[in-house]
Amino acid sequence: MKKNFTLTVFEKASVCRHFENEVFKRVSNREINFPVYLSAGQEYAPATIAGIVERKKIKPLIFGQHRGHSIYLSFGGNIVKLIKELKGKKDGCTYGMGGSLSIHSNEINMFGHDGFMGSNACIGTGACFSSKKPTIIFIGDAALEEDYVLASLSWVSKKKLPILFVVDDNNYAVLTKKDDRRDWKAKELAKAFKITSFDLKDDPKKIYNNINKYLFKKPMLINIHTNRIFWHAGAGKDKEKIFDRYLQQKKLLGKRGEIIDKKIGKKIKLLWEKS
Amino acid sequence: MGKELRDTIKDITHRHLKKFKSQVFGQNLTGVGWVAGTLPKLFEKDGVIELPMADVAGGGIVTGSALMGKRPIYIIRYQGYNWFNCIFIVNYACKSNEIWRMPCPIMIRGIASEGSIGPVAGSAHISIVYKMPGLKIFSPMTNKEYINTYKKFIKSKDVFYISEHRHSYSNTSEFKNDIIGKKDIILMPISVTRFEAEKAKNELQQKGFKVGIIHLVNLKPFEIKQSWVKAIKKSKFGVLMTDNDYKDGILRVLAHKVYEKTNKNVSVIGLKDKSAGHHRKVDNLPPNKNDIVQMVKSIIKKK
Structure with missing residues (x-):
């Protein structure tokens, strides 16, 4: 993994982090007054995967669900259009209909979500089956428990579809922890379906090294442990002290990280003010 | 002997697959x-x-296929399976064009059937999806009706629910509306009850009743033609609507729409408000000829 890849991923993550911080402010002051699902703390999963597919010059079909701002932004979704979407404007990326939960973008092949957690697993599977296009399906650790997600994994394996399932594992279903809900791990489950699977932290290097070689060559599932900085919905914090991958990577990058962080922070702030 | 409806559906499917490189999805199809x-x-x-x-x-898989522009056909072998099969159809495919400007056209073939097959596999169950926006519902029982419905689907960006009935597959004839002249009552039957309504109409006419009939195929959107309104308004006792779904579902909704347009009495007869058992003695069957005749007589008597 080259250093410029680390930088590319950091830049993407930085856009996501500053974007979410701006949303957080506006939810706190009630400028945005409908449910939003902030992805701060979880941005390294989509940012890294977007970085990998960009390098491979692949434009996959993307099926996300709630907490998807970072997916949209990492894969090159227009920032202003997402701001407008959250302001309910008709020229938002989802024409003002999607809000925070249901982000759609024809430009980046990102398909909207209906609100049923994990429905994107079956729908993405069908889209991939019929088009044979590389497909990424982002779900959470809770959505993975949906029966129809399990059925989708089974069919994806049977049909050997070029799909990457990304389980954004923040350990919570709203506030119910994984240990209270199940005794199995995503990796073991996928393995039972004969799907190549990994259980990783949101370290970009680890994600890259594990999925790069076989990405879209066979069905794959990657369970990425992340930390949700903000509440399930709205503006608040689950815990004050939490490991923050973004801050860790910024520190690792030293001065370059600080410069990028500052520059992007300023840009995002301005875009919010202007839009 | 004319062509049976089953052969028309088979031909349409064959052409559809070839012309559009489309896909037909379902369970237990090839056996x-x-x-x-x-x-x-x-x-x-x-x-x-x-x-x-x-x-x-x-x-959900079919919905994904439709998003890719495949115009898939989705076969639901028993309409009671709508409870499971249609969750993502009505919550995603039907809304896709409106919310995401992403057409997601699917032709659903939901098959109804009757008789000793229990509460799920028996009867029509389109009422459970009827209210959802973005869904069009048709119930063709003849060759011409099916062909016309398919032609509409090909031009549309919407999800079409074709409410079929196994009994109709051997049908070779067409139905004709009869609304000419002043009628005592007008029957408005849906799905398989159309066959029984025709029989009931003939029997009642032989007994001296003037009975009209309007065959309902386009259930959603439900357009009430001006000629129907005129005929119903002219009728002595209004309308009797018949269906093979529970009477407190789509039947009541359509009846209310007819009432709103005509201000005439609209009665309904469909499945009773009870669960169907598997034995003939405890089944819950759609109204047959005798039920319809009796209902018409009781409406006329009451008045």
């Missing part, structure tokens, strides 16, 4: 009589796709 002879004997390489036995996921 057990090829969906009562309505499906050409083709396999996955030709576009006939056996879905896993995961009913909810199946509807």
Whole structure:
């Protein structure tokens, strides 16, 4: 993994982090007054995967669900259009209909979500089956428990579809922890379906090294442990002290990280003010 | 002997697969009589796709295929399976064009049937999806009606629910509305009850009643033609609507729409408000000729 890849991923993550911080402010002051699902703390999963597919010059079909701002932004979704979407404007990326939960973008092949957690697993599977296009399906650790997600994994394996399932594992279903809900791990489950699977932290290097070689060559599932900085919905914090991958990577990058962080922070702030 | 409806459906499906490189999805398609002879004997390489036995996921997979512009056909073998099969159809495919400007057209073939097959596999169950926006519902029982419905689907960006009935597959004839002159009552039957309503009409006419009939095919959107309104307004006792779904579902909704337009009495007769058992003695069957005749007589007597 080259250093410029680390930088590319950091830049993407930085856009996501500053974007979410701006949303957080506006939810706190009630400028945005409908449910939003902030992805701060979880941005390294989509940012890294977007970085990998960009390098491979692949434009996959993307099926996300709630907490998807970072997916949209990492894969090159227009920032202003997402701001407008959250302001309910008709020229938002989802024409003002999607809000925070249901982000759609024809430009980046990102398909909207209906609100049923994990429905994107079956729908993405069908889209991939019929088009044979590389497909990424982002779900959470809770959505993975949906029966129809399990059925989708089974069919994806049977049909050997070029799909990457990304389980954004923040350990919570709203506030119910994984240990209270199940005794199995995503990796073991996928393995039972004969799907190549990994259980990783949101370290970009680890994600890259594990999925790069076989990405879209066979069905794959990657369970990425992340930390949700903000509440399930709205503006608040689950815990004050939490490991923050973004801050860790910024520190690792030293001065370059600080410069990028500052520059992007300023840009995002301005875009919010202007839009 | 004319062409049976089953052969028309089979031909349409064959052409659809070839012309649009489309796909037909469903469970147990390639066995057990090829969906009562309505499906050409083709396999996955030709576009006939056996879905896993995961009913909810199946509807999602078909939705994904439709998003890719495949215009898939989705066969639901028993309409009671709508409870599982249609979750993502009505919550995603039907809303896709409105919310995401992403057309997601699917032609659903939901098959109703009757008689000793219990509360899920028996009767029509379109009432459970009827209220959802973005869904169009048709119930063709003849060759011409089916062909017309398919032609509409090809031009549309919407999800079409074709409410079929196994009894109609051997049908070779067409139905004709009869609204000329002043009628005592006008029957408005849906689905398989149209066959029984025709029989009831003939019997009642032989007994001196003037009975009209309007065959209902386009259920949603439900357009009430001006000529129907005139005929109903002219009638002595209004309308009797018949269906093979529970009477407190789509039937009541349509009846209210007819009432709103005509201000005439609209009665309904459909499935009783009870669960169907499997034995003939405890089944819950749609109204037959005798039920319809009795109902008409009681409406006329009451007045």
